[in-house]
Amino acid sequence: MNRSKERLHSILSQILFVVLVGACWETVAKLKVFGTKSDLIFPPLEAIGRAFVTNIFNLGAGTSFWVYIYNSMRLLLIGLVIGIGLSFVFTGLSMISRTFYYIYNLVVSIFDLLPGVALLPVVIIIFGIKPAVIVFLIAHSVIWPMSRNILDGFLAVPVIYVEAGKNIGLKGVRLLTGVYIPATASYVISGLKVSWARAWRGLISAEMIFGIAASPGIGFYINQMRTNLKNAEMYATLIVIVLIGVIVQYGIFAPIEKYTVKRWGMSK
Amino acid sequence: MSERETVLKISHLNKRYQDEGNPSGNILEDFNLEVKRNEFLCILGPSGCGKTTLLRCIAGFEEFEGEVSIEGKAKTEPDTDRIMVFQDFNQLFPWKTVEKNIQYPLKQQGVQDKQTLQRITAEYLEKVNLPGIEKKYPHQLSGGMKQRVAIAKALALKPKIILMDEPFAALDAMTRNRLQAELISISADEDCTFIFITHNIQEAIVLGSRVILMSKNGKIKIEEQNTIARPVTPASEGYARMWTRLHDALEE
Numbered sequence: 001m002n003r004s005k006e007r008l009h010s011i012l013s014q015i016l017f018v019v020l021v022g023a024c025w026e027t028v029a030k031l032k033v034f035g036t037k038s039d040l041i042f043p044p045l046e047a048i049g050r051a052f053v054t055n056i057f058n059l060g061a062g063t064s065f066w067v068y069i070y071n072s073m074r075l076l077l078i079g080l081v082i083g084i085g086l087s088f089v090f091t092g093l094s095m096i097s098r099t100f101y102y103i104y105n106l107v108v109s110i111f112d113l114l115p116g117v118a119l120l121p122v123v124i125i126i127f128g129i130k131p132a133v134i135v136f137l138i139a140h141s142v143i144w145p146m147s148r149n150i151l152d153g154f155l156a157v158p159v160i161y162v163e164a165g166k167n168i169g170l171k172g173v174r175l176l177t178g179v180y181i182p183a184t185a186s187y188v189i190s191g192l193k194v195s196w197a198r199a200w201r202g203l204i205s206a207e208m209i210f211g212i213a214a215s216p217g218i219g220f221y222i223n224q225m226r227t228n229l230k231n232a233e234m235y236a237t238l239i240v241i242v243l244i245g246v247i248v249q250y251g252i253f254a255p256i257e258k259y260t261v262k263r264w265g266m267s268k
Numbered sequence: 269m270s271e272r273e274t275v276l277k278i279s280h281l282n283k284r285y286q287d288e289g290n291p292s293g294n295i296l297e298d299f300n301l302e303v304k305r306n307e308f309l310c311i312l313g314p315s316g317c318g319k320t321t322l323l324r325c326i327a328g329f330e331e332f333e334g335e336v337s338i339e340g341k342a343k344t345e346p347d348t349d350r351i352m353v354f355q356d357f358n359q360l361f362p363w364k365t366v367e368k369n370i371q372y373p374l375k376q377q378g379v380q381d382k383q384t385l386q387r388i389t390a391e392y393l394e395k396v397n398l399p400g401i402e403k404k405y406p407h408q409l410s411g412g413m414k415q416r417v418a419i420a421k422a423l424a425l426k427p428k429i430i431l432m433d434e435p436f437a438a439l440d441a442m443t444r445n446r447l448q449a450e451l452i453s454i455s456a457d458e459d460c461t462f463i464f465i466t467h468n469i470q471e472a473i474v475l476g477s478r479v480i481l482m483s484k485n486g487k488i489k490i491e492e493q494n495t496i497a498r499p500v501t502p503a504s505e506g507y508a509r510m511w512t513r514l515h516d517a518l519e520e
């Protein structure tokens with residue numbers, strides 16, 4: 001009873017807030033408060049809505065909006081897979097070799113502090129202006145926070161699970177996959193969340209800094225709309241970016257948690 | 269009775285812990301013990317006398333000097349011939365269901381047939397009076413149920429020895445009594461040797477076919493066969509005398 005009341009309270013206040021902000025926006029837009037620049041800063045909501053619908057249903061001329069999204073998501077996915085894969089390999093090796101652990105710990109601490117975009121000049125020299133640059137940046141933004149989380153997780157694995165594992169004959173890689181990795185699930189998932197957030201931001205930033213003709217993405221699209229003074233389209237794209245974030249959160253992370261750590265009673 | 273073969277032989281066991289180059293004194297000093305097949309050995313002793321340390325050396329979780337041998341073979345690493353049931357309720361893997369917790373070690377041993385695995389699981393859950401909880405996750409069980417599953421998991425592996433470190437200490441008296449009764453009937457059925465640590469004199473007398481009482485540095489102060497007729501209750505002939513003997517020795 002109390003909980004549903006609280007839910008209603010939270011939903012109503014949030015809706016009220018969104019409606020109020022929308023009303024303010026529209027008022028400012030209609031009154032052209034910012035003079036000649038007003039249409040660029042506060043394009044009317046109908047214009048943004050129209051741009052959103054045009055993009056989504058692919059009604060406009062030229063390259064479909066979905067192509068930009070597809071390009072971005074494809075590179076993002078490749079980068080994520082590489083980054084996550086490498087972090088498991090390296091953290092796994094850290095568990096097997098003490099020397100490797102000490103060195104990798106240092107490497108993670110250093111590179112975790114280095115924003116991927118700062119590496120851009122060097123990376124472009126290495127790869128040229130190619131999709132590989134984006135993949136590299138994404139992998140870079142994923143591997144360090146992911147590794148940090150997995151390492152922390154490995155250290156926090158209760159001794160009793162490790163001993164129970166050894167007792168039933170697990171050793172080496174089988175102890176790693178049979179005990180350490182599942183016992184670290186909640187750390188892996190929070191690492192995934194941080195990694196995804198960084199990768200997503202890194203992707204958009206990189207695409208806005210330089211467009212890759214072979215594979216133009218969402219960031220590139222935003223930049224193009226800005227250059228062409230199509231700010232309603234730009235805002236519509238920002239909405240899409242937020243929506244993708246929401247979809248990933250509720251469509252991917254929430255189910256992963258539900259079927260793993262929540263089901264196992266292990267969520268922190 | 270005394271003709272039975274020796275399962276476990278511990279000779280000249282010395283154990284000290286190395287904490288940051290600051291070695292402790294000998295926790296166990298020249299410790300010797302023989303355990304016969306199908307014995308139920310209960311170990312009593314004051315807190316800190318080295319009971320857990322001894323069990324961990326037997327299990328292969330600790331380094332030590334001296335020799336621990338199972339059926340004549342020296343052992344230094346953990347293995348499935350000695351399975352530990354810990355005091356901690358959270359010894360089952362939380363990411364596996366009860367059934368998977370029991371089956372996983374069996375699979376590691378090469379049992380792959382699904383029906384065999386299911387039959388073994390059902391059989392041992394039945395033995396610990398928990399039929400039908402195969403699909404539950406450990407966090408859905410009470411502490412007593414978790415300990416029973418841990419016992420079922422250990423039994424299913426058919427180890428030579430089950431090592432139990434105060435597995436019932438954190439349970440309420442009623443649950444504890446029920447688990448003791450279950451363990452008595454299980455140990456009568458199974459071809460398995462038990463080493464059971466407890467603080468509780470009653471528990472040692474009720475469960476043990478032999479009771480030893482340790483004091484400082486792992487010295488064995490009392491060692492006696494439990495000749496009280498089973499099932500043992502506080503009213504049994506000889507119970508009071510044995511209890512007093514153990515109690516007085518513990519108090520000293």
Ligand SMILES: Nc1ncnc2c1ncn2[C@@H]1O[C@H](COP(=O)(O)OP(=O)(O)OP(=O)(O)O)[C@@H](O)[C@H]1O
Pocket residue numbers: 285286287292295313314315316317318319320321322467
């Ligand atoms: N990892 C360790 N490092 C250093 N000293 C330890 C370690 N574990 C135990 N000890 C010491 O060894 C001694 C024996 O400990 P142990 O846990 O074996 O006692 P116990 O008989 O099981 O006691 P209790 O009945 O309280 O469980 C204690 O003095 C303890 O401080």
Ligand SMILES: [Mg+2]
Pocket residue numbers: 319320321433
């Ligand atoms: Mg102890």
